[in-house]
Amino acid sequence: QVQLVESGGGLVQAGASLRLSCAASGRTFSSYAVGWFRRIPGKEREFVAAINWSLGNTYYSVSAKGRFTISRDNAKNTVHLQMNSLKPEDTAVYSCAAGPAKAGWYSLPDGYDYWGQGTQVTVSS
Secondary structure: OOEEEEEOOEEEEOOOOEEEEEEEEOOOOOOEEEEEEEEOOOOOOEEEEEEEOOOOOEEEOOOOOOOEEEEEEOOOOEEEEEEOOOOHHHOEEEEEEEEEOOOOOOOOHHHOOEEOOOEEEEEEO
């Protein structure tokens, strides 16, 4: 079993930055992929970014590329999502997820077995 706990959400103004963290307990992320997804009320869950823990390969949605950076901290078994130049449309509940790293599945919720509870990010205009 893997338990995931997100932190770092909050209320910021447009143009500001936030760093989200996803800490794992129960096992290490080794051989896993860790992804960030977000959900806006009334909309489908949306892929944001993912990282292959072992290889370090990263994947981004079109909206995240160039503004967000996903990274890993091996020592703390934690994945970070640095979000810069935030926009009001980035407002959502952000959740991290972990699952076996499989090519082609990084952006799909079905590719992940474990999910955190989520953290709210609100960007005001």
